[in-house]
Amino acid sequence: xxxxxxxxxxxxxGHFAVTGExxxxxxxxxxxxxxxxxxxxxxxxxxxxxxxxxAIVRTSSIACGAVLVQMGLEPTIQIVVRDRNRIxxxxxxxxxxxxxxxxxxxxxxxxxxxxxxxxxxxVYDIDSMQLIKMLKDLRDExxxxxxxxxxxxxxxxxxxxxxPFADPFEYRVDRLEKKINAGASFIQTQCIFxxxxxxxxxxxxxxxxxxxxxxxxxGVTPIKSLGAAKYMKNCVSGITIPDxxxxxxxxxxxxxxxxxxxxxxxxxxxxxxxxxxxxHIMAIAWEEVVPEIVERAGLYPRPQV
Amino acid sequence: MIIAExxxxxxxxxxVAPFKRICVxxxxxxxxxxxxxxxxxxxxxxxxxxxHRKKENQEGTVEAFTIERQCxxxxxxxxxxxxxxxxxxxxxxxxxxPQTLVEHVPELRVLPGVNTTSMGYPxxxxxxVERCLGCGDxxxxxxxxxxxxxxxxxxxxxxxxxGSAEGKCELxxxxxxxxxxxxxxxxxxxxxxxxxxxxxxxxxxxSHHGGVRTTVREDVKVDRGE
Ligand code: SF4
Ligand code: SF4
Numbered sequence: 001x002x003x004x005x006x007x008x009x010x011x012x013x014g015h016f017a018v019t020g021e022x023x024x025x026x027x028x029x030x031x032x033x034x035x036x037x038x039x040x041x042x043x044x045x046x047x048x049x050x051x052x053x054x055a056i057v058r059t060s061s062i063a064c065g066a067v068l069v070q071m072g073l074e075p076t077i078q079i080v081v082r083d084r085n086r087i088x089x090x091x092x093x094x095x096x097x098x099x100x101x102x103x104x105x106x107x108x109x110x111x112x113x114x115x116x117x118x119x120x121x122x123v124y125d126i127d128s129m130q131l132i133k134m135l136k137d138l139r140d141e142x143x144x145x146x147x148x149x150x151x152x153x154x155x156x157x158x159x160x161x162x163x164p165f166a167d168p169f170e171y172r173v174d175r176l177e178k179k180i181n182a183g184a185s186f187i188q189t190q191c192i193f194x195x196x197x198x199x200x201x202x203x204x205x206x207x208x209x210x211x212x213x214x215x216x217x218x219g220v221t222p223i224k225s226l227g228a229a230k231y232m233k234n235c236v237s238g239i240t241i242p243d244x245x246x247x248x249x250x251x252x253x254x255x256x257x258x259x260x261x262x263x264x265x266x267x268x269x270x271x272x273x274x275x276x277x278x279x280h281i282m283a284i285a286w287e288e289v290v291p292e293i294v295e296r297a298g299l300y301p302r303p304q305v
Numbered sequence: 306m307i308i309a310e311x312x313x314x315x316x317x318x319x320x321v322a323p324f325k326r327i328c329v330x331x332x333x334x335x336x337x338x339x340x341x342x343x344x345x346x347x348x349x350x351x352x353x354x355x356x357h358r359k360k361e362n363q364e365g366t367v368e369a370f371t372i373e374r375q376c377x378x379x380x381x382x383x384x385x386x387x388x389x390x391x392x393x394x395x396x397x398x399x400x401x402x403p404q405t406l407v408e409h410v411p412e413l414r415v416l417p418g419v420n421t422t423s424m425g426y427p428x429x430x431x432x433x434v435e436r437c438l439g440c441g442d443x444x445x446x447x448x449x450x451x452x453x454x455x456x457x458x459x460x461x462x463x464x465x466x467x468g469s470a471e472g473k474c475e476l477x478x479x480x481x482x483x484x485x486x487x488x489x490x491x492x493x494x495x496x497x498x499x500x501x502x503x504x505x506x507x508x509x510x511x512s513h514h515g516g517v518r519t520t521v522r523e524d525v526k527v528d529r530g531e
Contacts, residue, residue, distance in 0.1 A: 082459070086506065108466045111458050111476055126506045127461035133503055145506060163467030168488055171465070174500060178463065182503050190467060237468040237475035 002139075002185065003155040005102035006074050006305075007046040010278075011186060011215040015303040016271055017278030019076065019188070019217065020044040020290050024059035030067055036287035037073055043294040043302065046074040046103055048188070048280065052083060055115025062096045069100040076159065077101055080109025085125035086134065086145045093135060097154045105159045105188065106131040110237065129182050132160050136183025160184035164201035165194060165240040173204040180214045187214050188280040191221040191232075193241045193262075195269055202273050211275030218270040221282045222263035222289055225255050260289060260296075267297040306426060307335040307399040308433045309342060309419040311350065317395060318357055320416045324393040325364060327354060329418065331371030332398035339433055341419050342397025344371040350397070350418065375402030378409050385410055441511030441518065447499065449490035454507075456483035462504035464488075 001008060010017045020040050022033055037047055047068060049061040065075035077096055079089060093104065108128040112120050126134060126145075134145045135158055142150045160179045164172050176187065192198045198218065205211050223229045226249050233241040245262065252258035263281075270276045279299075283290050294300050311317075321327050329351040337343030351369035358365060368391075372380045375398035381388075388394060388410065395418040396403040403415040423435035438455045444462070445452060454460045458476045464484030468475025474482040491497050509515065 108459055108461065108468075110468070113458075113476060122459070124459045124461065125509065127459065127463050128466065129461075129463035129503055130506045134506070161467065166465065166467045166469050167471055167482075168465075168469075168485060171488055171500070175465075178501060178503060181501075238470065240470075 003102045003157040005046065005157045007076065007103050008157040008185070009305045010045045010303060013303065013305045015278075015305065016276075016299065017215070017217060018044050018294055018299055018302065019046045019048060019278070019280045020287070021048040021050065021280070021282040021284060022064065022287065023050050023053055023284050024061060024064045026056070026058055028059060030059065030064060033064060034067065034071065037068055037071065039288060040290040040294075041073055043291045043300060044281070045302065046076045048076045048078055048105060048282075050284075051078040051080045051107070051109065052115070053078075053284075054110045055082065055112045055117065057116060062092055062099065062101065065096065065101045066099040074103065075101055076103035076105050078105045078107055079131065080107045081124055081126055081128055081131055082109035082112060082122055085123050089126075089131065090134070090138060090144055093138065093156070094154065097156060101156070103157045103159065104135060105161065106135065106184070107161050114237075128160065129178060132158065132179060132182040132184050140183075157185055158183055159186040159188060161190065162187050163190035163238050164192075164198055165190055166238055169197075169201075170204070172201060173208065173210070176205060176214070177208065177210055180210060184214060186217060186277075188217045189219045190238050191219045191282060192266055192270070193221075193239070193245055195266060197240070199273060202275055206275050211277075215277040216275060217278040217280045218266075218273075218276050219280045219282060220263050220266050220270070220293075221284075222286060222293060223249065223255075223259035224286050225259070226250055229259075260293060263293055264297045267293070267299070271297075306338055306424070307401075307421060308339045308423045308425050308435070309336050309397075309399050309421045311341050311346065311397070311419050312417065314350075314353055314357075317350070317416075317418055318354065321354060321393060321395060322363070324414075325366070326390065326392045327351075327365060327367045328388065328391040328394045329354070329367065329369040330375065330388075330394050330396050330398070330402075331369065332375045332396070332402055333371050333373040334376075336398055336419065337371075339427065342399075344369075347371055347397055350395070354395075374398075376405045378405070381406060381409050388413055439512070440507075440509075441515075442508060444504075444507075447504070448487045449494060449496070451483055451487045451490060453483050453487060456481070456486075460507075462507060463500075 049064045051061040061077045065077045068075040106128050112122050162176045232239050267279050329347045331342050331344050331347030347369040351367045355367045374380045393414045395416050397418045399421040406415045424437045425435040428434045440454050469482040472485045474480040
């Protein structure tokens with residue numbers, strides 16, 4: 001056990017873990033966020049809090065995480081390398097630990113070109129791989145990136161993301177291994193719509209025994225409407241949606257129910273894939289359906305560990 | 306080479322409006338090759354300024370000429386008296402030109418006539434691509450000769466990121482993913498294994514982030530016996 005977070009405990013006990021995701025608002029009123037967090041408190045182990053997702057200015061992920069901690073819930077704060085250099089990130093991580101945050105997820109972040117401050121200067125002082133390594137060294141060696149010693153110690157459960165749908169496909173497994181070597185203990189994947197490609201990726205992962213070195217959580221997003229599916233297919237970088245899935249939604253009378261069904265079926269398939277340790281449900285702007293998905297996927301009640 | 310583009314004409318007309326004797330000064334090196342500020346472009350711009358000023362009934366003269374390099378004192382020295390005869394000089398050199406001119410001859414008034422964009426090369430007629438950001442610590446030996454600092458939108462050293470799809474960058478289908486190119490290039494060289502190495506955070510202090518850079522070579526400095 002590294003940080004003793006609930007997420008870490010559930011994953012290490014061998015249970016199929018469930019995490020949710022909350023997007024901070026474009027304002028300082030966190031009531032809605034708290035409401036969503038509270039509503040799924042019995043259905044997820046932890047909540048990812050996005051870090052200015054899609055390069056849009058929102059309340060800070062650490063601030064929202066601290067609010068969750070006050071509520072007795074467990075945040076996983078996301079950190080992207082787009083907006084902060086190594087000084088700011090390390091400083092923020094110390095602050096997050098001081099505020100009781102125990103899970104950290106490292107990402108590159110979407111390019112600022114797509115956000116609401118497209119004229120800003122992108123930072124990219126370090127990349128996501130270096131971020132993982134830097135935070136691992138800070139925790140395990142007690143040294144900052146520049147070599148100076150940390151006062152006291154910090155504990156957190158460190159995760160990263162991987163996108164099995166990005167290219168070059170074969171390299172995606174090498175990259176996973178690299179992230180494990182850099183220090184990731186758990187991995188959350190990009191939303192899975194192309195389950196066949198995900199299965200192929202997992203096969204390669206198992207061939208190398210990587211599923212034994214890291215806890216892999218499959219990403220699942222329920223699709224609310226045909227428009228949302230088309231938008232994700234065409235406009236969101238790193239996401240692939242097969243045409244059959246679009247057709248299936250198109251043919252369905254009740255799109256929302258079909259979207260839920262697809263998500264639930266995906267989770268059920270994930271449970272059967274050797275080496276998948278849990279599911280990360282990203283129902284951004286549709287948070288209220290998370291309890292239903294978890295229940296209908298047969299993942300409720302959650303283990304008490 | 307250094308690549309530049311002429312500023313929009315309206316901007317230039319605004320900048321020169323208060324002046325009477327105007328010189329458009331071309332530069333014979335990079336900006337000539339990238340067709341932004343050589344003799345031809347200097348003459349063209351001078352003509353455009355003249356026509357506009359005639360229409361607006363503004364008095365004055367507009368002349369154009371070019372020197373080999375505006376970024377070296379020896380070429381400036383050859384025309385310094387002539388330059389002093391103008392109220393203002395619109396320099397069509399890269400951003401280094403106007404600065405060298407005013408550092409060397411402080412009484413000159415110099416305006417930038419171009420926007421300097423990048424260091425790169427002409428990939429085809431009319432297309433110039435950026436290839437180097439002058440980071441001060443070249444990594445091309447690690448990446449098969451493809452610069453990730455310049456060509457990857459996130460300047461990452463351990464790529465490709467999760468946004469790379471079908472060889473293109475998450476920025477858009479018209480931008481190659483530099484790391485996909487690096488991946489394929491290393492594969493063709495039998496060096497794919499190199500990508501397993503976690504490249505440490507880059508030392509940006511050698512780049513512009515370390516402050517303005519001065520390169521000193523004691524061995525080639527002229528000893529003036531001072
Ligand atoms: S690594 Fe640095 S010096 Fe080398 S090409 Fe790229 S930016 Fe230029
Ligand atoms: S897609 Fe490729 S070029 Fe674009 S940011 Fe990612 S690694 Fe860099």
